[in-house]
Amino acid sequence: MKAVVIRRYGEAEVLQYEDVEQPKIDSTQLLVKVRASSVNPIDWKIRQGMLSLITGNKFPKILGFDVAGDVVAVGSSVTRFKPGDAIYGSTSFPGGGYAEFVAVPENLVALKPTNLSYEEAAAVPLAALTALQALRDEGNIQTGQAVLINGAAGGVGSFAVQIAKALGAEVTGVSSTKNLDLVKSLGANRVIDYKQQDFTQDIAQYDIIFDAVGKRSLSQTKRVLKPNGIYITTLPSPEVLLEGVLTAFLPGQKAKFILQKPNTQDLIYLKELIEAGKIRAVIDRTYLLQELAAAHAYSESERAVGKIVIAVSS
Numbered sequence: 001m002k003a004v005v006i007r008r009y010g011e012a013e014v015l016q017y018e019d020v021e022q023p024k025i026d027s028t029q030l031l032v033k034v035r036a037s038s039v040n041p042i043d044w045k046i047r048q049g050m051l052s053l054i055t056g057n058k059f060p061k062i063l064g065f066d067v068a069g070d071v072v073a074v075g076s077s078v079t080r081f082k083p084g085d086a087i088y089g090s091t092s093f094p095g096g097g098y099a100e101f102v103a104v105p106e107n108l109v110a111l112k113p114t115n116l117s118y119e120e121a122a123a124v125p126l127a128a129l130t131a132l133q134a135l136r137d138e139g140n141i142q143t144g145q146a147v148l149i150n151g152a153a154g155g156v157g158s159f160a161v162q163i164a165k166a167l168g169a170e171v172t173g174v175s176s177t178k179n180l181d182l183v184k185s186l187g188a189n190r191v192i193d194y195k196q197q198d199f200t201q202d203i204a205q206y207d208i209i210f211d212a213v214g215k216r217s218l219s220q221t222k223r224v225l226k227p228n229g230i231y232i233t234t235l236p237s238p239e240v241l242l243e244g245v246l247t248a249f250l251p252g253q254k255a256k257f258i259l260q261k262p263n264t265q266d267l268i269y270l271k272e273l274i275e276a277g278k279i280r281a282v283i284d285r286t287y288l289l290q291e292l293a294a295a296h297a298y299s300e301s302e303r304a305v306g307k308i309v310i311a312v313s314s
Contacts, residue, residue, distance in 0.1 A: 003099030004292045005060040009049030012293040012300075020060070023096070023103040027075040030104050032087060035118035037097035038066040039292075039299045039308040040126050040155065046094055047296065055094045064097025064310070065090050065262075067104065068112055068121035078106045080264070086112040088121040090129075090262035097122075098292060100313055110267035113274040116281065123281040123307035124159075126260060128270050131160035131212070134232045134258035135167065139208040143168030148199060148206045148224075151213030152188060153179035155307045156234060158282045160212055161186040166278040172206070174199050179305055182282070200224055208232065218243045218255035230254045282306025289313075 003020045025031045043063045046055055055061070068088040071081050081087065089109030096102045112121045135141045147164045151157040152173030164171045165187035173188035180191045192199050200216070205226045209216075214235025221231055228251075233240050236257040243255035273279045286309045287295040295308050 001100040002289065003062050004064075004289060005062050006047055007059045009047065009052060011048070012044070012296045014047065015293045015296065017290040017292070020062070020099070022101050023099075025073060025075050025103045027077040028106055029075045030071050030078060030081055030087070030106060030109065031073040032067060032069045032102050032104055032109075033072050034067050034069040034097060034100055034102055034312045035314075036068045036122035036312055037064045037289075037310040038122045038126075039295050039310065040065060041299065042126075043095065044296045044300055051094075061094060062097075062099050063095035064099070065093075065095050066122050066125045067091055067097040067102055067109075068118040069102075069312075072101070075106075080106060081109075086118075088112040088116075088118075088125060089264070089267055090125050098289065098310065098312075100289075107264050108262045110264050110271055113271045115275055115277075119286055119309045119311060120281045120283065123155075123283055123309050124270060124274070125262065125267065127155040127307060128159040128163070128279070129262060129266055130156050130234065130258055130260040131163050131210075132266060132270065133260050134210055134212075134234075135160060135164055135169075135208065138232050138256045138258055139210065139230050141167050141169055141208060145169050145207035146172070146204065146226075147208045147210065148172045148174065149188075150174045150194075150199065150209065150211045150216060152183045152186070152191070153282075153305050154212055155304070157210075157212035158182075158186055158306045159279065160210055161188050162279045163273070164208075164210075166273055169208075172199075172204070182305065186282070205229070211235075218247070218253060222253055225253050227252060230256060232256045232258055234258055283309050285309070286311055 153175040173183035
């Protein structure tokens with residue numbers, strides 16, 4: 001099969017499009033013909049070696065956490081899927097989605113939303129699961145709460161705005177000037193142009209601040225966070241980790257970071273929201289699998305609006 005592999009850590013040029021052996025499945029896995037994948041910042045952070053303490057130095061590696069495709073074969077213990085099913089979901093760490101076929105555990109995927117293409121479905125899993133679990137599980141979001149999403153036009157942020165709105169919150173989205181209309185169209189009640197206004201100097205206060213781009217900390221945002229508010233970030237910096245420890249057992253404001261946990265149940269929940277028209281995927285650009293190096297470079301520029309999708313096979 002064709003796949004994009006890395007044989008060492010480095011810049012985008014280490015991504016090589018080549019022939020590799022098709023994966024074999026165990027009793028709990030599905031063999032999936034990948035129709036589409038996507039690019040998430042963690043993919044190029046792994047490629048650069050930023051997570052080498054976790055990912056190790058065994059090569060070659062195939063990256064890519066998001067997949068949408070068709071089940072080709074199932075392991076002997078698989079009960080929820082059969083060959084021919086259209087699925088979407090996540091691969092095991094550290095990836096595998098940048099290939100024509102992938103072996104995925106049954107408990108990391110769900111049936112694909114019927115109203116999404118494979119490319120649209122591949123944009124959902126990691127980013128939407130991160131947004132959902134940040135707001136629902138870490139933030140304990142409640143109807144009527146005031147929620148601010150920093151990075152509201154990005155991959156995670158665009159889903160966070162929609163999920164917060166679907167869960168009954170009053171949403172403020174922070175983005176650049178050119179993306180304000182998009183953020184409004186996703187359901188934000190109010191938008192802030194970060195080029196014109198620093199949201200940490202706002203007069204409003206929020207129950208939850210979700211920093212979907214990991215640019216701030218609790219200490220920087222506490223002025224606009226309610227006394228019992230929760231600050232959540234996607235980037236577990238040393239400062240955020242320390243703030244999390246210091247606030248965990250004390251009353252008042254909390255600092256948390258989200259490490260998404262892929263699972264079938266949350267994918268089914270997202271599927272229901274998508275099919276009800278409450279969530280949609282925002283796709284900036286679509287690249288072919290053999291153009292993955294260019295897709296990674298574009299993601300690293302931090303200019304992408306929504307998600308970058310990889311078309312793998314038709």
